[in-house]
Amino acid sequence: MANEFSNPTLSNKEIRRRSFTPNVSSYQEFLDFLYDDIDFVIDRLSRHRDKYSEGMRNNPKQGEDLINSTICDILTGRGWEAEHDTHINGNADIVISIKYEPYEWIGEAKIRSGNKNLDKG
Template sequence: MNFESGDKLSIEKISNHMPNTIRAFKRDSVTTYEEFIDLLYESMDEAIDKLERNPQYYINDDEDKLTYSIATLLQQIGYNARHGHKNGGNIDLFVEHSKSEWSWCGEAKIFNQIDNINEAFLQLTTRYRNNSVEYNQRGILIYIKKQDASKYLGQWRNMLFDKDGVEILEDERKKLFAFFSEHKDNSSGVMMKIRHRGICLYHLPEDKSGRSAKKYQKVRESISE
């Protein structure tokens, strides 16, 4: 890392050269649970962006492999992220801060039909547990391997909107492919906030090699059904 002679170091300059170091510093310096969650979503979105940039590598991956990939990417930048952690059940993605009562848990599903996503919601809200009932933000990762991903996420949002006691909130970070819901946790009586994150993994090239490639055959068959 080279700076001009006499140049003073600043957070901005260091950040350009060592983004993961700055992120780790910020993560370890947070003073509230909300700050921890906000930084987590920022990092998680960066990990998801990496998957979405190369969906051809994940065509035949199931939700466990996809979630393991996200957990690994989070681990690489210093998060205590685990796939298959047990708190009330087998949690797909669990992230824990060094302040151990701060945690986040998520359920992951490939969008086959909307009932599958509703089951994920019920698992997340009635089975799984954070480390503390006071700090209980959670999330659903929705892997969409279909065309028009925003349409399917919208269908799920509309279904949630019709549930009694559930409030829908906008996600300013990812307006088109994420939103929040809030409702009272039946167990603790504390409000639970959930982020619903659509992940676009549809990939079906229509050029000559794409039409003939065997790895795309399952995708074509699913479209024709």
């Protein structure tokens, strides 16, 4: 059976996930790795921008939540701890960290078109 795991550690989700976790030693390194992955996320989302744009037109709140959730899902798949709609001294759209590290990044999502308050919040 060629499709079975030949290495039993590969069937352990925690071991597979650990192999993707960014290994950083400073907050600057944390940001460097994170911003590289955010660039990757933007590239992936832009490939389907028509779908996200349609979602925003149909229901702006749900469309923004969809984009934020998708960003978090992609970053989680790349080894980050990424959560949407988290309460940290208020409501944070996106919170990113690494398990067992003290570093945290908090992002506020803003939809550009038609938003007169883009620089606030």
